[in-house]
Amino acid sequence: MFRIKIIILSLMVIYNLPVYAAGIKGKVVINQQAARKPSGLSALYKKDVTTTPAAAQSDPMAVLFIKDFPGSEQPDPVENAAIAQKNMTFHPNILTITVGTEVAFPNMDMIYHNVFSLSETKEFDLGRYEKGKSKSVLFDKSGIVEVFCEIHSHMHAYIIVVPNKYYCLTRDDGSFEIMDIPPGKYTLVAWSKKHPVKEIPVTVTDNEDLELTIEF
Amino acid sequence: MSKIDLSLKVKKNKILNNKILGISLIIFMISLCSFPARSQVNSVYFFEMTGSAGDKTAVNDNNRGDNPFNQIRAKWFINSWLTDKLGVFVKVLYDDGIDVMYDDKIRIDGAYFLYSPTSKLNIKAGKIPSTLGSFPERNYLEKNDLIGSPLMYQYRTGLPKGTVIEAQDLLSLKGAKNGNNIIYEACWNNGVEVSGNNSWIGYKLAVTDGSLVNPPSNSNDGFQFMGKLSVNKGPGIKAGIGYGISSYLKANSTNIPSGTKTEDYRSTSIITDLEYTAGYLETHAEFIHNTYDIGSNRDEISLDSFFVEGKYKIKPRFYIAARWGRIIFEKINAGNNSKETWDHNITRFEFGGGYKYSRKTILKAVAQYNYYEDDVMDKIIFYAFQIKTEL
Numbered sequence: 001m002f003r004i005k006i007i008i009l010s011l012m013v014i015y016n017l018p019v020y021a022a023g024i025k026g027k028v029v030i031n032q033q034a035a036r037k038p039s040g041l042s043a044l045y046k047k048d049v050t051t052t053p054a055a056a057q058s059d060p061m062a063v064l065f066i067k068d069f070p071g072s073e074q075p076d077p078v079e080n081a082a083i084a085q086k087n088m089t090f091h092p093n094i095l096t097i098t099v100g101t102e103v104a105f106p107n108m109d110m111i112y113h114n115v116f117s118l119s120e121t122k123e124f125d126l127g128r129y130e131k132g133k134s135k136s137v138l139f140d141k142s143g144i145v146e147v148f149c150e151i152h153s154h155m156h157a158y159i160i161v162v163p164n165k166y167y168c169l170t171r172d173d174g175s176f177e178i179m180d181i182p183p184g185k186y187t188l189v190a191w192s193k194k195h196p197v198k199e200i201p202v203t204v205t206d207n208e209d210l211e212l213t214i215e216f
Numbered sequence: 217m218s219k220i221d222l223s224l225k226v227k228k229n230k231i232l233n234n235k236i237l238g239i240s241l242i243i244f245m246i247s248l249c250s251f252p253a254r255s256q257v258n259s260v261y262f263f264e265m266t267g268s269a270g271d272k273t274a275v276n277d278n279n280r281g282d283n284p285f286n287q288i289r290a291k292w293f294i295n296s297w298l299t300d301k302l303g304v305f306v307k308v309l310y311d312d313g314i315d316v317m318y319d320d321k322i323r324i325d326g327a328y329f330l331y332s333p334t335s336k337l338n339i340k341a342g343k344i345p346s347t348l349g350s351f352p353e354r355n356y357l358e359k360n361d362l363i364g365s366p367l368m369y370q371y372r373t374g375l376p377k378g379t380v381i382e383a384q385d386l387l388s389l390k391g392a393k394n395g396n397n398i399i400y401e402a403c404w405n406n407g408v409e410v411s412g413n414n415s416w417i418g419y420k421l422a423v424t425d426g427s428l429v430n431p432p433s434n435s436n437d438g439f440q441f442m443g444k445l446s447v448n449k450g451p452g453i454k455a456g457i458g459y460g461i462s463s464y465l466k467a468n469s470t471n472i473p474s475g476t477k478t479e480d481y482r483s484t485s486i487i488t489d490l491e492y493t494a495g496y497l498e499t500h501a502e503f504i505h506n507t508y509d510i511g512s513n514r515d516e517i518s519l520d521s522f523f524v525e526g527k528y529k530i531k532p533r534f535y536i537a538a539r540w541g542r543i544i545f546e547k548i549n550a551g552n553n554s555k556e557t558w559d560h561n562i563t564r565f566e567f568g569g570g571y572k573y574s575r576k577t578i579l580k581a582v583a584q585y586n587y588y589e590d591d592v593m594d595k596i597i598f599y600a601f602q603i604k605t606e607l
Contacts, residue, residue, distance in 0.1 A: 128498075
């Protein structure tokens with residue numbers, strides 16, 4: 001039996017396969033009353049800006065990622081990442097990408113938009129451009145990027161730039177899992193729209209999944 | 217005696233303003249109580265702190281002493297959608313520079329209901345923003361990239377607000393800067409506006425009391441009619457043309473010739489606006505032609521005014537902006553077979569820049585140069601710095 005284990009582990013190392021099977025699982029629970037209320041001109045001039053129906057249906061409840069994973073290995077960039085400006089709304093409303101991903105911002109409306117962000121993670125301003133045109137931004141630093149349209153102040157999207165491949169989006173029921181994490185002590189970051197970011201210290205072992213319930 | 221009369225009038229105006237304030241708040245509260253299930257009150261505050269060097273008052277003071285360059289100003293916008301189609305909006309202004317002789321430091325600038333069943337039909341009723349021009353919309357939404365208002369939206373001519381004057385007597389009031397306006401942005405009148413738009417064309421029609429050239433004229437029995445057509449065809453291009461006619465003298469004006477009424481003295485405005493934007497560039501231009509009935513024969517005098525404005529973003533947080541404005545008064549008979557303009561022609565240049573500290577906080581710095589033709593006080597230059605934040 002011991003011999004078989006040694007053989008399997010050796011094969012895993014040779015083929016660069018992870019030598020663990022544990023991860024973080026759990027559920028995200030949203031307390032609606034804790035959500036920050038919309039404010040500013042966006043809230044004033046639009047009839048309903050608390051949610052954008054089309055976007056809300058497809059938005060994940062939360063995005064979770066390991067913040068301080070050691071090593072310098074760059075994750076693969078997300079292919080064909082884009083946030084479209086359509087019907088005066090950003091689609092998708094929440095985009096999760098890895099560091100090094102280039103995001104396109106195509107304008108699909110008949111009118112001009114002016115996508116910009118003053119976020120610490122990435123500061124950019126794409127100027128005004130017409131329907132059918134697109135401009136791109138490379139996100140080279142991890143963090144949360146809030147994106148707005150300068151012309152239409154109710155347009156608001158989020159880009160979650162994660163630093164490594166250990167991340168996930170919640171499923172429709174709020175459940176999540178990040179698997180195959182090497183054992184160690186980390187900080188799990190949980191982000192949910194309209195709520196303060198949560199940072200949770202976690203210890204991942206090599207033989208048992210960590211079960212968590214995260215409440216916003 | 218005149219001082220007593222003035223104080224009585226001021227008191228009446230203040231009582232009227234307080235009544236408007238009270239009625240607006242009552243309407244707002246009743247509206248909310250009537251639709252408790254749906255109502256959610258949204259409010260936005262703009263706070264402005266401004267420092268300046270040089271004489272800002274002579275050329276930038278509005279009718280009641282409010283001035284975009286005054287040290288402390290705050291605007292409060294409150295709204296609530298009572299149903300999917302019916303909303304109520306209130307705008308309150310605080311300006312520490314308002315002369316308490318004429319008005320309170322805090323006042324209701326506007327309070328109206330908006331009924332909006334489709335984009336093709338919107339009805340505003342109450343104390344509503346100006347229908348004409350495009351700057352009021354930008355200023356209302358706080359998209360003024362400089363600090364001051366364009367010359368045509370703020371300047372006060374020498375033409376008196378409450379008396380009928382003959383043309384030759386008007387020449388002695390050149391440079392008085394306390395008479396009728398050209399199109400007064402801060403003046404919201406009571407009335408109804410119907411507007412709508414499809415993908416490329418829009419319309420506005422309004423009937424209100426008062427006049428855009430003279431706020432106290434809402435005390436007369438006349439009406440103001442305004443209409444505007446706008447086109448939004450092609451990327452980044454907007455154009456509009458509007459017309460307005462009103463009885464511009466205030467009630468009980470003096471020197472009204474027998475057989476005529478205060479309301480017979482009309483002012484008209486034809487105003488065009490153009491906007492072009494692309495990439496990091498934003499430009500606006502407006503032109504206005506005004507006429508005013510004056511004298512015992514109700515002869516027309518006129519003026520033309522325009523401004524051109526541009527903004528260019530250098531970085532996501534930095535922009536530069538400039539505005540050039542001019543007023544050209546009609547030449548009238550000055551006797552001895554000579555003619556001269558009925559007020560001093562004026563040119564204004566305003567340059568500035570802004571730094572966005574955050575999405576809702578901006579720092580602005582501007583320099584303003586005003587040049588009056590043939591006036592003793594021919595040049596006024598001043599500098600200003602402003603911090604403006606949205607809460």
